Amino acid sequence: MIQVTSFSGKRVAVFGLGSSGIATARALAAGGAMVVADDDGPQRIEEARAAGVSVGDLAGADFSDFAALVLSPGIPLTHPEPHWAVLKARRAGVPVIGDMELFAREREVVAPNARVLAITGTNGKSTTTALIAHILREAGLDVQIGGNIGTPVLALKPLANERVYVLECSSYQIDLAPSFRPTIAVQLNISEDHLDRHGTIENYAAVKERLVAAADIAVVGVDDAFSAAMADRREGAGRQVLRISNQSAVPEGVWAVATRVVEPRGRTQVVVADLAKHPILRGSHNAQNAAAAVATSRALGLGLDEVRRGLGSFPGLPHRLEPVGRLGKVLFVNDSKATNADAAGKALASFPRIFWIAGGKAKTGGIGALEPYFPRIAAAYLIGAAAEEFAATLDGKVPYAIAGTLDMAVRAAAADAAEDVGAEPVVLLSPACASFDQFKNFEARGDAFRALVQDVIAAEGG
Numbered sequence: 001m002i003q004v005t006s007f008s009g010k011r012v013a014v015f016g017l018g019s020s021g022i023a024t025a026r027a028l029a030a031g032g033a034m035v036v037a038d039d040d041g042p043q044r045i046e047e048a049r050a051a052g053v054s055v056g057d058l059a060g061a062d063f064s065d066f067a068a069l070v071l072s073p074g075i076p077l078t079h080p081e082p083h084w085a086v087l088k089a090r091r092a093g094v095p096v097i098g099d100m101e102l103f104a105r106e107r108e109v110v111a112p113n114a115r116v117l118a119i120t121g122t123n124g125k126s127t128t129t130a131l132i133a134h135i136l137r138e139a140g141l142d143v144q145i146g147g148n149i150g151t152p153v154l155a156l157k158p159l160a161n162e163r164v165y166v167l168e169c170s171s172y173q174i175d176l177a178p179s180f181r182p183t184i185a186v187q188l189n190i191s192e193d194h195l196d197r198h199g200t201i202e203n204y205a206a207v208k209e210r211l212v213a214a215a216d217i218a219v220v221g222v223d224d225a226f227s228a229a230m231a232d233r234r235e236g237a238g239r240q241v242l243r244i245s246n247q248s249a250v251p252e253g254v255w256a257v258a259t260r261v262v263e264p265r266g267r268t269q270v271v272v273a274d275l276a277k278h279p280i281l282r283g284s285h286n287a288q289n290a291a292a293a294v295a296t297s298r299a300l301g302l303g304l305d306e307v308r309r310g311l312g313s314f315p316g317l318p319h320r321l322e323p324v325g326r327l328g329k330v331l332f333v334n335d336s337k338a339t340n341a342d343a344a345g346k347a348l349a350s351f352p353r354i355f356w357i358a359g360g361k362a363k364t365g366g367i368g369a370l371e372p373y374f375p376r377i378a379a380a381y382l383i384g385a386a387a388e389e390f391a392a393t394l395d396g397k398v399p400y401a402i403a404g405t406l407d408m409a410v411r412a413a414a415a416d417a418a419e420d421v422g423a424e425p426v427v428l429l430s431p432a433c434a435s436f437d438q439f440k441n442f443e444a445r446g447d448a449f450r451a452l453v454q455d456v457i458a459a460e461g462g
Contacts, residue, residue, distance in 0.1 A: 001027055002154045006105045008032030011065050013058055013094075015039065015085040016072025017048040023152035024070050024099045025053040031106075036061060038085070058085055063092035071096055073148075073172035079199045098176025100169065103153045105179065111159035117296060118147075118180070120169045120208050121188025121221065123343045124289045125149075128188060129168040130317050131281075131293040135310030136164055139302050148173060164300070171207045178210075184299055185215030186292050190226035191342040201226070209233075216240075219295045221288060223247045242299060244291040246284045254295040256287035261294055261311075263304075272304060273311045279323070280316035283350035319446035321347060325453040327460055330417040332453040335430035336446030341367050344432035348373035353422035355379055355413040357406070360433030360445070362386035367393050367432050374398050378425065379416055381409035385437040406438070406445070410452040427453075 004027045014025045017039040025037045025048065038058035039045050049055050063069070069089040076083050077096065089096050107114055119129045126149050133145040144156040147167035156165065167182075174180070190205050205226040212218045212230045218241045220231040234241045242253035249255050254263050259276040262269050272294050275281045281290055290311060297307050316322060319336040326332065333351075338344040340363050348354060348370060358367070359382045367390055380400040382390050387402045394400045403409035410427070417425040429449045439445040 001030060002103065002106060002156060002158055003031040004028045004033065004102045004106055004154065005031040006102070006109065007067055010034065010067035011036065013038070013061070013063065013066045013069045013085070013089070014072075015058060015069060015083070016075045017041075017044040017053070017055075018072055018074060020099050020152040020154075021072040022048050022051050022053055023155040024072070024102065026051070027099075027102070027154035028070070029054065036066075058088075061088075063088045063094050066092070066094050069094055069096045070102065071098055071176055073098055073170055073176065077172070077175055096176065097178070098173055099152060099154050100147070100167075100173045100177035100180050104177060104181065107159055108179075111161045111163070113161040114159055114163055114165060115184075115300065116165045116167065116182040117184045117186070117300075118167050118169045118182035118211055118215070119186040119188070119292075120171070120174065120211055121186070121227075122191045122340075123346065124188045124285060124292075125168045125170075126317055126337065127286065127320050128186060128289040128292050129166055131289060131311070131314050132186075132296050133166040134314050135293055135297045135302070135307055136166065136300070138310040138313060139297075139306040169211060171204060174211050175207050180211070181214045181216070182211065183215065184217045184219060184296055185211040186219045186296055187212050187227055187230060188221045188288065188292060190224050191340070205230075217242065217299050219244060219253070219292055219299070221245065221292065222250070223288070242295045244288060244295055246288045246291065254291040254298075256284070256291045259287065261287060261290050263294065263298065270304070273308055275311075278312075278314075280314060280321065281311075282321060283346055285346035285349070286321070319442060321350060322446070322450075324450045325457050327414065327457050328418060329423070330414065330420075330425050330427060332414075332427045332449075333429070334446045334449050334453075335428060336435070336442045336449060338430040338432060339363070339434050339442055341365060341369050341432045344430040345370050345373060347428060347430035348376055351424075351426040351428065352376055353378055353420065353425045355381070355417045355420075355425060355427045357381045357383065357403075357409045357413055357427070357429045357449075358431050358433070359383040359386045359390055360431045360435050360439075361437040362389055362433050366390070370432070371397070378420060378422070379413070381413050383409050383431075383438070384433060386433050390432075406448055407452055410449065410456060414453075414456045 014037040036056035149168040222228040243250040246256040
């Protein structure tokens with residue numbers, strides 16, 4: 001745990017008692033703060049009490065008594081409207097911050113030389129974060145990985161100057177961390193997402209850019225207009241920026257051409273790695289992730305051999321193009337983390353013959369943008385609330401069935417793929433949707449898919 005001492009002796013409100021909220025309340029209390037924690041959900045309040053958190057009624061509290069409101073990132077700060085706790089804090093003139101801000105303040109006091117790598121972007125954050133951490137660990141560095149990827153930042157090992165903290169940062173977390181200044185910020189890409197929380201894509205991109213602007217070094221993907229503009233503005237301000245691309249060469253940074261990851265050195269182009277046969281890092285999107293990891297690791301001082309060793313041994317992450325089984329020639333791939341069309345497009349681009357399971361709680365824009373990948377789809381199996389909407393988009397272009405539930409979709413896709421004449425048909429769960437209509441989260445959806453696949457394999461004696 002990272003003890004937060006910057007509020008020692010002060011009263012602090014904490015709202016939102018998921019894993020990060022509980023970790024925050026415990027870290028503040030361990031650092032000497034007087035914590036009052038609350039949540040809108042009675043079950044979470046009971047879970048927090050069981051974890052030793054001091055729970056109180058913030059709805060009835062006088063916020064002028066608090067030095068800060070620490071808001072969990074899942075609680076609305078601005079859109080669609082501020083949460084009532086945010087409104088109470090603002091009326092009382094109390095700053096509203098998050099756990100990343102607490103981490104940033106504590107780092108300045110306890111371990112100002114600790115290197116902090118912050119990874120953000122619409123898609124690819126988790127894979128890139130995990131890949132960077134893996135490369136650094138393989139090189140012998142003392143690495144802590146957390147943030148939006150799983151372990152809350154304040155639940156990591158205590159701050160120390162010799163440690164490297166590799167943190168996935170969501171836009172929600174950045175929005176609540178005004179003084180967060182990482183050693184290296186990685187901005188991968190921007191596409192339409194989370195507009196219910198930011199209002200417009202311009203607001204969403206502006207939040208991401210705060211991280212780019214604040215870092216000592218910025219690694220920025222330049223294959224979309226918003227991110228390219230961030231890189232240009234930083235360069236125009238005379239600050240170091242390393243560009244990454246999987247569409248064209250860059251003069252300083254790392255770029256990917258087909259499956260090769262290339263580092264420019266003046267007129268020389270050094271091939272750092274060829275991902276053609278990598279079991280995990282398939283597709284152009286993973287080439288971008290690898291390029292970002294290479295640029296970041298090199299900026300941190302790693303040698304080429306160290307970077308290559310880490311890339312080659314990367315085991316991947318659950319729910320991100322995760323191979324979960326094979327039955328004869330049919331490969332089953334769990335990409336449940338693909339909760340929007342852009343992410344699903346990356347998966348569809350990674351395989352030539354796909355039996356696609358998609359659907360759930362649809363996000364803005366639907367799947368019309370995925371039409372360039374429709375020739376790769378042998379058939380689609382639609383589930384959840386978005387099934388009818390997706391069917392309308394696919395009608396006349398891709399054979400589809402409205403399966404309704406994941407178990408029905410898996411059985412139908414497996415049966416059809418087994419009869420396919422293609423060389424390696426792939427049953428791909430890449431929903432292009434949030435999971436909340438049928439599952440608690442994308443992890444639960446992916447776990448269910450994995451279990452269903454194992455049932456199918458077992459039933460066939462595989």
